[in-house]
Amino acid sequence: MESLGSIIAYFIIAIAIIVFSVLAVTSGKILRAATYLLFVLFATAGIYFQIGYEFLGAVQIAVYAGGIMVLFVFSILLTHKPGANAPRLANHKRWLGLSAALLGAGVCLYSLLSYGSFMMQKMPDNFSIDIHSIGQALLSTDKFGYLLPFEAISILLLACIIGGVVIARKR
């Protein structure tokens, strides 16, 4: 994080995230919005790689950019005529959304700045969590083990598969 190149890379990623997320919610065509969301997800994975969480970045790319984007594109192509524009927004709706967004951003900024004494400190030395310790922590039953949420999310995914099949099947 100390070198100039990584700082420049961080700013490029951050600006890309901001620009593409604004474009994703303001773009008129829904397929373009999905594409901008894909760019945002890749930039998020870039941030994870940059702070040393390689496993998290890989999961982000595999699950979001691989799975969820395919689902989005399929459902968009199934439910939309290609090239159809979104209708214009009503004005009060736009102001309501904008004010809610600014309120949320203000709350985030306030909490950052009020607890912000850590922001100027250096990032701790360069390290990366190896895959061995991740696996040990995921499947251990110790104090910092994550076996119970691991099993709970597996049950949840099974229920989600069954629920998706039941909802989307042809009657």
Added chain:
Amino acid sequence: MFGCGVYGFITRRNMIAILISLELMLNAVDINFAVFNRFLFPGQMEGMFFSLFAIGLAAAETALAIAIVINVYRAVRNVDIRQLTKMKF
């Protein structure tokens, strides 16, 4: 980014656009978990595991929501939430 997600969630009329902005919000929260974990408690992995489980939850939620959207489209031939008044009573 979270603000963008909130803006899209409120202003969009299309159900799939609402899902896209929901994903934006979830991603913002995941970045916050991972980055605060990295900066404040670099020896521990709680934030990383929390965002890992949040990614899994987001995948499950998106799959179910898209199944619901496709079913609604099959029922009313539209995904515009202004015209989705069939189930109101």
